[in-house]
Amino acid sequence: MTDYRAAVMGCGRMARGHMQAYKELGIPIVAGADISEDALQAFAEETGAEGLFTDYRRMLAEVKPDLVSVVTHDALHCEMVVAAAEAGIRGIVCEKPMAMDLAEADEMLAACRASGSRLTISHQRYYMPQYARARELIADGAIGSVVSAEASLKAGCLMTDGTHTIHMLLALLGEPEVDHLLGQVDGHEGYEYYGHRCENAGIAFLAFTNQVRASMVWGWMAREAAREGGIRRQQSLDPSWSDERHRYHHFIIHGDEGRLEVYGDVFKITDIESTPAVRIFRGSEIEDIEIEWPAPVSAIGLEIKDLMETIETGAPHPLDGENGRKITEAMIGIYESARRRSIVKFPVEARDNPFLAMCETGDFPPQGDETGRHVAPNPRERWRVRRES
Numbered sequence: 280m281t282d283y284r285a286a287v288m289g290c291g292r293m294a295r296g297h298m299q300a301y302k303e304l305g306i307p308i309v310a311g312a313d314i315s316e317d318a319l320q321a322f323a324e325e326t327g328a329e330g331l332f333t334d335y336r337r338m339l340a341e342v343k344p345d346l347v348s349v350v351t352h353d354a355l356h357c358e359m360v361v362a363a364a365e366a367g368i369r370g371i372v373c374e375k376p377m378a379m380d381l382a383e384a385d386e387m388l389a390a391c392r393a394s395g396s397r398l399t400i401s402h403q404r405y406y407m408p409q410y411a412r413a414r415e416l417i418a419d420g421a422i423g424s425v426v427s428a429e430a431s432l433k434a435g436c437l438m439t440d441g442t443h444t445i446h447m448l449l450a451l452l453g454e455p456e457v458d459h460l461l462g463q464v465d466g467h468e469g470y471e472y473y474g475h476r477c478e479n480a481g482i483a484f485l486a487f488t489n490q491v492r493a494s495m496v497w498g499w500m501a502r503e504a505a506r507e508g509g510i511r512r513q514q515s516l517d518p519s520w521s522d523e524r525h526r527y528h529h530f531i532i533h534g535d536e537g538r539l540e541v542y543g544d545v546f547k548i549t550d551i552e553s554t555p556a557v558r559i560f561r562g563s564e565i566e567d568i569e570i571e572w573p574a575p576v577s578a579i580g581l582e583i584k585d586l587m588e589t590i591e592t593g594a595p596h597p598l599d600g601e602n603g604r605k606i607t608e609a610m611i612g613i614y615e616s617a618r619r620r621s622i623v624k625f626p627v628e629a630r631d632n633p634f635l636a637m638c639e640t641g642d643f644p645p646q647g648d649e650t651g652r653h654v655a656p657n658p659r660e661r662w663r664v665r666r667e668s
């Protein structure tokens with residue numbers, strides 16, 4: 280392995296995961312860029328990095344690191360990846376979502392192709408032991424031939440969390456190609472995160488070219504009904520939801536000889552002591568699958584390790600830019616289906632982000648408090664907003 284020097288652009292919360300990963304791999308972090316002096320100060324204390332920059336372009340030009348992590352808010356991913364590629368950075372680790380739309384994703388891929396930079400998108404759940412084991416079991420025929428799948432996500436919207444859900448769904452199914460899909464989103468709350476509007480919930484049905492079909496439910500539709508001030512909020516629309524077992528993500532993969540369930544992310548050992556992470560059902564037989572926990576190297580560490588292998592040998596990377604584009608296309612396809620109110624056949628032609636375009640044209644009522652953050656109206660208010668819109 281050759282010697283690498285790493286840098287981080289955007290030194291906030293998620294940068295900690297990247298800093299930890301470089302540390303695990305013994306790769307020195309030589310520089311950081313952030314517009315916040317406080318963030319840079321904390322970063323310097325944690326990493327010992329001496330190169331501190333408020334202008335990331337200056338950092339790229341002056342430090343010329345081998346590896347760069349892009350860990351800023353979503354709308355900056357494209358310009359930062361393009362700048363890193365143009366600066367000749369060999370390996371770029373970009374946080375999810377890859378891009379705001381397909382036009383940006385294509386610009387990022389073109390810049391990396393031109394410079395020879397290797398790009399990965401941090402859908403790092405790919406490397407978490409329970410998802411890796413579930414993929415292996417499905418690929419080895421543990422449930423026979425895959426027929427269909429159900430995915431649900433407790434939190435967020437497609438761009439913040441659902442990008443992971445789409446990625447995991449496709450990875451568990453062996454990366455099938457989407458043929459067409461139908462989707463709808465609920466965006467009436469004016470929720471904003473990572474610098475852009477987000478929907479509160481959504482639902483989609485995907486048909487793949489190999490005849491496998493899948494459904495996805497996310498946001499409040501996939502949670503147990505919560506109570507606000509003693510009043511019950513909307514009831515979950517996910518028919519398989521169980522708050523006892525499901526954590527963050529839940530996948531059910533149906534095969535012709537059984538079904539495999541993945542009960543979401545594992546954050547601590549007690550998670551898998553109470554409920555297994557992976558379970559297989561064959562008739563009345565139930566098999567709990569053991570997973571290695573904790574994993575010796577973090578998921579982002581494994582992503583970066585594979586990136587170095589890609590740089591050195593040209594081996595394909597499972598989370599490469601093309602894979603990131605595929606996830607982006609599914610996400611934009613679902614938003615486009617909601618905009619057109621019809622099925623969307625792949626490839627997706629929309630070059631904009633249909634959800635954000637609909638927010639701008641007022642299809643979803645503008646809301647948000649003075650900070651522009653999530654406003655959760657009480658249930659009566661929620662319905663009043665809906666009636667007036």
Ligand SMILES: NC(=O)c1ccc[n+]([C@@H]2O[C@H](COP(=O)([O-])OP(=O)(O)OC[C@H]3O[C@@H](n4cnc5c(N)ncnc54)[C@H](O)[C@@H]3O)[C@@H](O)[C@H]2O)c1
Binds near residue numbers: 292353374401403
């Ligand atoms: N893969 C995952 O599991 C995962 C989890 C959480 C967040 N994320 C992603 O990570 C990204 C960052 O999220 P976060 O929670 O760390 O956000 P954050 O707000 O904590 O950090 C972002 C940092 O970027 C800095 N920044 C803003 N503009 C900049 C600029 N022009 N140049 C340099 N720095 C700039 C901010 O000052 C801040 O310190 C988001 O895209 C998010 O979707 C991924």
